[in-house]
Amino acid sequence: MVLYKQFKLCLLLSIITFSSVANANVRNTKQQEFIDVATLLPTALFDIRYYSSNNFVGKPIDGYKSAKCLLHKTTAYALQKAHKQAQLAGLNFKIFDCYRPQRAVDHFVRWVNDPTDLVTKATYYPNLGKDELLGGYIAAKSGHSRGSTLDLTLTDSEGTELNMGSLFDMFDTLSNTDDLRITTRQRANRYKLKNIMVAAGFAPYSMEWWHFTYKPQAYPDTYFDFEVK
Numbered sequence: 001m002v003l004y005k006q007f008k009l010c011l012l013l014s015i016i017t018f019s020s021v022a023n024a025n026v027r028n029t030k031q032q033e034f035i036d037v038a039t040l041l042p043t044a045l046f047d048i049r050y051y052s053s054n055n056f057v058g059k060p061i062d063g064y065k066s067a068k069c070l071l072h073k074t075t076a077y078a079l080q081k082a083h084k085q086a087q088l089a090g091l092n093f094k095i096f097d098c099y100r101p102q103r104a105v106d107h108f109v110r111w112v113n114d115p116t117d118l119v120t121k122a123t124y125y126p127n128l129g130k131d132e133l134l135g136g137y138i139a140a141k142s143g144h145s146r147g148s149t150l151d152l153t154l155t156d157s158e159g160t161e162l163n164m165g166s167l168f169d170m171f172d173t174l175s176n177t178d179d180l181r182i183t184t185r186q187r188a189n190r191y192k193l194k195n196i197m198v199a200a201g202f203a204p205y206s207m208e209w210w211h212f213t214y215k216p217q218a219y220p221d222t223y224f225d226f227e228v229k
Helices: 002-031 074-089 104-111 184-199
Strands: 034-036 070-072 090-097 149-155 200-204 208-214
Touching: 034 074, 070 074, 074 090, 074 149, 074 184, 074 200, 074 208, 149 184, 184 200, 184 208
Parallel strands: none
Antiparallel strands: 034 070, 090 149, 149 208, 200 208
16 A cells, blocks of 8 residues: 555656646747847847836846847737838837736836835826726736737837827826827827838737737737746
């Protein structure tokens, strides 16, 4: 009986070990499907905000070891097509964020739950309390962690950002694509970006003019956590 119990325990441990190794192999295989977008868009501009302190938290964010834009290959190639259309119009892309590790999202959640840290309030959420950021703006899970979502804007041929009426990552209804307070020119600029992205297969997010997700997503139910490096 003792030998039988030992055999069952060894068998169970073997199954658990095999399952863990198999899952790790699957995750590694999926990770290999991500592309450094700069290799496909060498003339695009990259301002990866969460690698720096120039963001709504005011500090470099967990998981960003390099200022790279990583995306699943299907999204990256679709973005390449969109970029070509922007260039034909005499414009360029400036990209702020792409794949976002789950640990970065966790960092955002810790920040939003700290009522004493209000260093960036005047710039990024002047009209909202931190408790109002949860849900529509900051959530425990982000589509960015699936590898098919990115944040970007348009620039002219000299690299100057088009006036979109609000800063990237400004938590306010002013950032809604169709907010009534923006000017005719600002609305036109937002729609230049939106139309280029939609034509390439990306879906917009009405609350944030800069946010687009390629459809169909390669891994709609997976939230990756490997570092950007």
